[in-house]
Amino acid sequence: xxxxxxxxxxxxxxxxxxxxxxxxxxxxxxxxxxxxxxxxxxxxxxxxxxxxxxxxxxxxxxxxxxxxxxxxxxxxxxxxxxxxxxxxxxxxxxxxxxxxxxxxxxxxxxxxxxxxxxxxxxxxxxxxxxxxxxxxxxxxxxxxxxxxxxxxxxxxxxxxxxxxxxxxxxxxxxxxxxxxxxxxxxxxxxxxxxxxxxxxxxxxxxxxxxxxxxxxxxxxxxxxxxxxxxxxxxxxxxxxxxxxxxxx
Numbered sequence: 001x002x003x004x005x006x007x008x009x010x011x012x013x014x015x016x017x018x019x020x021x022x023x024x025x026x027x028x029x030x031x032x033x034x035x036x037x038x039x040x041x042x043x044x045x046x047x048x049x050x051x052x053x054x055x056x057x058x059x060x061x062x063x064x065x066x067x068x069x070x071x072x073x074x075x076x077x078x079x080x081x082x083x084x085x086x087x088x089x090x091x092x093x094x095x096x097x098x099x100x101x102x103x104x105x106x107x108x109x110x111x112x113x114x115x116x117x118x119x120x121x122x123x124x125x126x127x128x129x130x131x132x133x134x135x136x137x138x139x140x141x142x143x144x145x146x147x148x149x150x151x152x153x154x155x156x157x158x159x160x161x162x163x164x165x166x167x168x169x170x171x172x173x174x175x176x177x178x179x180x181x182x183x184x185x186x187x188x189x190x191x192x193x194x195x196x197x198x199x200x201x202x203x204x205x206x207x208x209x210x211x212x213x214x215x216x217x218x219x220x221x222x223x224x225x226x227x228x229x230x231x232x233x234x235x236x237x238x239x240x241x242x243x244x245x246x247x248x
Contacts (some may be wrong), residue, residue: 003229005030008082010075012065012122015043017191018141021217022089022224023051023058033055033079034085036092039065057082065092066116075125080216084133087228088126090119090163091141094178098154108155115159121165123181127174136179139227140167141220144187144243160185164239171237180236182227187243190214201202210245 004026014035023033033051035043035120037060044060051058057080063074077242078085093115096107119140130136145153146160163183170181188194188205194214206213223242241247 002030003225004087007086007228008032008078008084008187009087009089009228010036010078010085010122010126011033011091012118013038014087015040015060016046017193018186018189018217018220019089019091020047021221022091023047025218025221025225025230026087027051027054027056027058029229030056031087031228032082033058034061034074034082036061036063036065036074038062043062049097055212065090065122066114068121068124071118071121071125075122075129079129085126085129086133086135087137087139088122089141089228090122090226092118093141093159095139095153095156097156099152100154103155108158111155112159112162115156116162116166119163123166123170127179130174130179131177135180136174136182137228137232138170138179139224140181140183142167142183142185142239143243144185144246147185147239147247148239167239168237175231175236180227180232182232182236184220184223184227185239185240185241185243185247186213186215186220187246189217189220191217208246209243210248213244215242218228 013019015037023240048060140163142163143160145157149157167181167183
């Protein structure tokens with residue numbers, strides 16, 4: 001399948017979990033990949049080699065999407081190397097979970113900055129290029145928690161709900177230039193992070209999901225391929241829940 005042949009995608013936070021899954025599936029579909037990472041240089045080098053071995057052009061950039069200037073600089077460098085930006089996947093994110101009564105101001109601010117402000121920064125950075133090209137697909141990673149909330153995650157839920165409002169507004173602003181903006185809201189996805197959790201707890205979560213399993217990074221990546229490709233040419237401003245039926 002080469003649904004993304006000839007397209008260049010920027011994927012933030014791609015050295016593990018969902019971001020890595022998206023980078024791999026995009027490359028398998030023929031996309032050239034510029035990806036960012038914060039600190040894991042070894043993992044970035046390994047991923048860069050793996051993607052290049054698939055026959056696409058791929059490069060990792062150590063860049064913090066939560067920093068406005070770094071986001072601008074990143075897109076400038078990507079354009080110099082790749083020549084265009086057709087797809088932006090805003091995936092970088094963190095959690096600092098706590099009940100509201102125990103949540104410090106810094107824990108709130110940091111999560112908003114990394115999860116939400118980064119989406120603003122990166123969208124601003126690619127906007128001019130996509131306007132010039134008169135095409136582009138922006139895919140923002142929210143969460144079921146951004147759709148329905150979750151106790152102990154007020155900061156995370158606020159950041160992920162904010163992404164939905166932001167994405168819908170961008171869809172309205174940029175639609176006339178053939179630039180699409182959509183949201184993917186993953187449910188319980190099994191990654192390196194969830195592998196450290198108690199197996200009984202994880203089994204309980206699986207059983208509560210209609211499809212009776214946790215999702216994989218590939219499940220999310222496949223939804224992103226649809227939104228990045230011309231298959232979704234008439235889809236914008238939407239939230240796609242990829243959650244095994246959790247929110248049904």
